[in-house]
Amino acid sequence: MGLHGVLSDDVFTQYDMEAEVPHVAMLMAARMCEDGDGSVISELASRSTQCPGLHFNFTASDSQFDPASAVQVLLDGIHSSNPTNFVIGPTRSASALPVALVAGSENVGVISATASSQDLSDRAEYSKFVRVIPSDKGTTKVAAQLASWYDLKHIGLVHADDSFGSSFRDDLEEACEEAGVTLHSEGFRVGDTTGAANAMATLGNEKLNVILLLAWDEDILAIADYALDNGMMGEGKLLIFLDAVTDANLDALAARSEALATALVRHQRLSVKTAFETTRTKNFRHSWADLQYDSSFMTYVNERLPGGQLFRVPSKGTYASRQVDVDFFETYTTDSLVQTVSLHFDAVVASCRALCMAYEKHGTISNMQNVIDMISSEDFVFSGLTGSMVLDASTGSRNISSVSYSLSSLALDATNNSTFTLEEVAVWSSDKWSTTNGDLIFPGDTTEVPLATETVIEDLNQIHPGVRGLMFSLMVVTEVSCIYFIIWTFMNKKSRVVVKSQPEFLVISLVGVMISTAAVIPLGMDDGILHSSLGLDVSCNAWILLWTFGNTILYGALITKLYRILRIFENPSLRTMKISNKDLYLRILAMLALTSSILTLWFSLDPMYYERRVDPIYSGVEVDSYGNLLESYGLCTDHRGLSTIFLAIVFCKNGLKFAGTTYMAYKCRHVDKQFQESAYIFMAVASMLQLYTLGVPIMFAIELKQTTVRFLVFGGLIVINNFVLAALVMVPKIRLVRQRAERVVQKSKQVTGHEAxxxxxxxxxxxxxxxxxxxxxxxxxxxxxxxxxxxxxxxxxxxxxxxxxxxxxxxxxxxxxxxxxxxxxxxxxxxxxxxxxxxxx
Known part of the structure; x- marks a missing residue:
């Protein structure tokens, strides 16, 4: 029985032969599988007895890093004259996800060497998919434990914002939470080099010194360029490349510029450990070296490279012809060879072994689910180049307990400064990290872990929560008191004292106090509470609106109330006068109309907005030894500088109202207190003038960065002034009403005593x-x-x-x-x- 497999790789869009090394290694494994050659993997030797009637035929194609192209390669194979039975690849999760989904519905098995997205572990969706690498669930656990091992409290992640990158971010966030580490992540669209650089800039602005990188090709180059240009690579910084960043990507970074190559020395790479010095790896190197003398194998490979008969050209791809020769095997026989190709090699061996075992057991492989089930069985386990191959039946993924992870330090090749070598410095195994060669050396040739405890904490000079809570509590006390006064006024509206005090205007003035006091809420907002720029901008304008309208209503009611009393009692002829409430309401409305006009003009010409500022006059632009900013502050400001003018107009208008209220209160000082409260209003206004006389200069004397003190002073002026005014107006009336009631009771008792x-x-x-x-x-x-x-x-x-x-x-x-x-x-x-x-x- 002939089996037809497709090597759906992502290497042929590269322009150098080195990128084809894993592809050639896969074809080497396929040839050994067909021949029953157990010189590297001993379990292949039994293939001739287990499934002698089964023959493996391979074609090759290129998924072009594009999910649509990968699916098209699969469909072309399924509907060809020699239908595809299984696919080895794609190597990237973004392409593997749709391929595995379509393959499952078409009874085609898929095995991948490096596609690690956790989404592929969903057996209901991807029932015919398996892989020889742990899922991101395992990798993110290892990465989070690395951060914890480094004693980091914060770590950054720049990731491709595709299905693979987003899934990795979600899994890493969960793993970091379990490890007590805060993850700061920024994504970018694949191929958007500007977006990739901006993502790096965002984490740089957050003062993160240790950043994981999940990117490749032009995107990783853009990220590295930004990091170099903005001081994110020197001492105190650490970039950790994840295994999605290939050796070819790292070499491209080294070749980009000497400055970049030098700056990347001592930065690190985290990957599945694939280089074990065992008999199998030694035999692999010998077999690889011998291939240069095997002309039939070279023909076998060249037929499956671009230009060969068995290379399936994607519908939208054009490729130049490529050929391997003796020089290829001599050139790419390096110490890192096994590390580069081992997962790809094991993926082909695993598929061959599973197919052969299923054929032996069932006599056919027409039901691909039997093959997938066989991979998850205990009998399937074998020793590959990457160690013991044990897959989890519930996920189809490599069991994390059967692999180790390697942390390598980047070093320039001694003979070629445009190439990196990877020096292993630590290993994860048995659920813990340990060093391999003594102390770790970080960028700048230091043994000190960057930000060993936590990220640099910038002093944002935000309003202290305790002060905010105090001011909000005082505001609530004032508001509740006003509500009580209003209810009391309505309940006693027929009382002689309340009637003569004009209850309508008492209520209006109390409503003004409540509106003005409510300005404390938006005044106390900053980016420590509100994370929306729109919300902060609205708050900057809202406190002005509430405070100004509230004061207009409050003092407008008091002025008109005192005006009526003054007109009546400064009436020597005692002639009958009629001053209706309607006339007084119109005066208040006129004041509100003037206030509305001023604020409308202000907010339309130059509205306030919230800005976080670094001002050398006030903050000194304090930075640490790595250049991280240590201090800034937020404030409400404008674009055109008109707010100062309008704020002066508002203060002048309020000052006129204060002066008018004071004048009216003075003129009414001899009128019976049952009719007015001028003495108390005068006391309140005098108190207010004292508060503002002291408070306003203090406000100008306080540094802008002292946001807590500024809020305490100005918020206190608003709340205390309003509470004192409301209390001085209402409390004497409440006492007077109670005293009158007590006198009536005493009178009744005294009349009874006189009769006796x-x-x-x-x-x-x-x-x-x-x-x-x-x-x-x-x-x-x-x-x-x-x-x-x-x-x-x-x-x-x-x-x-x-x-x-x-x-x-x-x-x-x-x-x-x-x-x-x-x-x-x-x-x-x-x-x-x-x-x-x-x-x-």
Whole structure:
């Protein structure tokens, strides 16, 4: 029975023969499999007895690093006159994923040497896929343990943002979390060299000194160029190339420039350990060297290279003819040969062994699932160039316990400075890392691990969470107090004190306090809480809007309220005046319209935005010995410098409102406190002026980078000023209402007491005497005696006047007239009481 396999490789887009070394090694393994040659892998010797009727035929093609081309190669083989039974390759996960998916539906087996994406472990999706390398799940675990072994708390990853790179990033993030390491990752689109350099720049800006690289070809060159030009390769830095970066990629870096080659010395590469000095590897080298004398094998290889009869040209590819000869085997017989080709060699041996065992057991291989199941069986295990070949039945991947990982240091070849050699410095095995030759040497020829504990922590000068929490708590206290005052005002809206204080404007002023105080929330935002630039920009403008509108409403209500009182009580003729609420509301709306115009013009011409700044005047541009920035700060600024002008206008407008409020409060100082609270408003405004007189200069004196102190000072000015003003306006009214209620209760008790002692009254020495619980009080009139007995009770309490004719607060009747009537009534009652006392005498 003839089997037809396709070597779907990714090497023929390269322009040098060295890239074809793994391909030739795969053909060497295929030839040994067909011939039952056990000189390298002893298990192949039994092939002639296990499956003598099975013959292996191979063609070759190129997947061109392109998933669509790889799938097309597969489909061309399946629908050819000599249908494909199995595929060895592709070597990259991005191509292997769609190939394995299509192959599974077509009953075609796929085995890969280096495609490591964790997604390929999904047996439900990729049931006919196996590989001779552990999945990224294992590799990322090893990488995370390396970071932990280095005692790193942070590590970076620059990765190709394809299916392979994204899957690797996700697995590495999970592994790092388990190891207590924070991963900082940046991706780029494959082939986008600018994006690759930008990804490296992002991690450089995050001050990461140890970075893993998962890139290849032109992308890895762009990354290395950026790192060299921006000081990311010297002492204190470490780049770790992952195994997706091939030897050819590393040599391309060395050949790019002498400066780049020199700078990369001592940087490292992490890969599956594929070079074991065993009998098998020695025999492989001997067999490889002997191939130069085997003309039939050279013909076998050349038929499967571009230009050969058995090379299948992809539909969109054109290739120049290539041939191997004696010089090829003499040139590419190096110490690193086994490390370069061992996985590819083992992949072909594994497929040959599985096919042969399945044929022996079932007499056919028509059901490719039998072959895949055979690979996962215990009988399948063999010793390859990369060690014991044990695959996990549940994933189809190489069991991580059957491999070791190598950490190699880059060194320039002694005879060729445009080529790197890899010096193994540490090995991962049995779930731990250990050095191979004493101390590790890092870039700069130092034994100190870069950033041995954690990444450089830049002092961002963000607002301290404790201070933010304190200010937000004070804001909540102020807001809750205002809500209580508003509820109290509505509950006592029929009280004489509240009615005369104009409750509508009390509520409006309290709403203004709440809006102004809410400005503390956006004022306390920075990039430590908000990570959206849009959100930070909105916050920069929101606090100005809330503070300005809140102050306009607050002081607008107070000014109009005091204005009404001043007009009524500065009324010598006592003529009836009508100042409706509507007139006063219009005044407040006019103030709001002016404020809206100023802010609209400001935010349309030059809105505020959040910026993180390095200012040598304030921060000194502090850097560490590696040039990493140690300090910066964030602030709200503008583009055109107009904010200073508009902010001055807003402060001047608020200052006029403060002055107006102070003037009105002063003019109303002699009016009964039941009608107004000018004394308390005056106290509040005076307190506010003191706060701002001290606070504003302090704000200018504080360095811009002292964001916590600046927030504490300005936020404190807003909250304390608003709370004091609200308390001074409302607390005296609450006390007055409670005192009036207490006096009514006391009056009731005192009236009852007078009735009980009325029989003890007598005339002694031509004087009126009142006996009260054993105390004699002398007096010439009843009113004086009564006041002496109950000094806390006024005549207004003993003889209540009628409520204000303007109890409803509609503004139609002057409260001054009502107060004058009440005073006249009190005088009449005093005279009547005195006359009654004289008659009794």
């Amino acid at each position: 002692t009325a029989t003890s009254q007598a005339i002694k020495n031509d004087k009126f005497v009142v006996s009260d619980e054993g105390n004699d009080v002398n007096g010439f009139d009843f009113a004086r005696a009564l006041r002496h007995q109950a000094p806390s009770v006024s005549f207004a309490d003993m003889y209540p006047t009628r409520e204000s004719d303007d109890e409803g607060g509609d503004g139609d009747v002057s409260d001054a007239e009502d107060d004058n009537d009440a005073a006249n009534g009190r005088d009449r009652r005093r005279r009547s009481a005195k006359q009654a006392a004289v008659r009794m005498a």
